[in-house]
Amino acid sequence: MTDDHIVKSFGEELDRIDQLIVEMGGLAETQLASAIRALVRRDSDLANDVREGDARIDELEREINDRIVRILALRQPMAGDLRVAIAALKISNELERIGDYAKNVAKRSVVLVQSPAMSSTLTISRMGTLVQSMIKNVLDAYVARDAAAAEDVRDADQEVDQLHTSMFRELLTYMMEDPRNITPCTHLLFIAKNIERMGDHTTNIAEQVHFLVVGQDPEAARTKRDKSSTTVVNPVLPVSTPEEAGGA
């Protein structure tokens, strides 16, 4: 009877951690959605809500962390349960970082309200929607302990990377067209990069889910399709010093 009780309440403790992870993930997803909406609608109030909302995600990470340390200390879980505890620790850390990026998007979107609206925010919004569904799907995969669904999330990240690379080129082109675009486009560059990084962190969660189910890391190395770090865009019309124009 006593043994049975202990086993049941240990399971309950792990279930509680799962619930907290799902709550944290849901919040991260909402924060991203709101940050993007604030950007598109140029809504500084909403952006400020996002900036404040991040504290709750940080709080949840600390709670999950404390619970896991307590489980490790008091329950001394073996094999499978230990794997769950370690994975939860890592997943909550990834979600915390996703929250940080959403907060930074919101912060920059407030600055962007001072500049004219730019069409690129729509591509960014598409990137955001993609990452949002990745977060949703990876949490479902986590709850269902579904390695195949987690694998699909990893694949989806390639589309995010491709969108990011083309966004990078597009924004550099706008900057070259008019120097007044430089400040807003720079913030949009970093916003796009933030969303691309959220995709990476979601992919890391997918890899943790895979590890949780299969017991080892995914076999195939992940293909990175983000080429923005090595992208060069040259101005169409060279200005200032004609003798350098051909050589650059």
Add this chain to the structure above:
Amino acid sequence: MTDDHIVKSFGEELDRIDQLIVEMGGLAETQLASAIRALVRRDSDLANDVREGDARIDELEREINDRIVRILALRQPMAGDLRVAIAALKISNELERIGDYAKNVAKRSVVLVQSPAMSSTLTISRMGTLVQSMIKNVLDAYVARDAAAAEDVRDADQEVDQLHTSMFRELLTYMMEDPRNITPCTHLLFIAKNIERMGDHTTNIAEQVHFLVVGQDPEAARTKRDKSSTTVVNPVLPVSTPEEAGGA
């Protein structure tokens, strides 16, 4: 006798993890130094060495991770030792990310060789040297279990943030001066951001060291001096459409 032997070998296992952390940190520090040197000297070969060198850091993270999971499973450490294990897990994760950023700096420095040299690389190099010494000092603080030294590392990050914010303004100004500066300055913006992020991750390690020694998180919330996310720079000479110039 047997008990004594087990205790000793457990201590040895934890010492081995400390050694691996120090090795990993030393590598991260070297990777950053080399990435900066590659950038300043426009040395693509060195940059490619950095890109390849990151695999060793990833490998060390996996090794530390596997050893800690084994310790948790077989030794079931309590209180202090458990804290060491959890902190090491987190610190190795932070170092892995520092390595990733060094790799990205190296990647972008290869692209920059195609553009004329820019004076801003010297400020970036100063930021890099600062973060490098932060990494060195936080590892010393970790080995010595010195909370005060860890606190100094947290403080040093404020200077990195300030340099980053002024770097951000400077690069935007160069972009406005000549559209041909836009691509190289954008990569420099991301390089500066990468180094600023390395400072943040080093600060996270300092907080782990504090936690390890004191048993709780640092009391004072960290002051973020990086204002780049909210910085606006306007072109000195408005061009193209005069009717908008006053309104922007």
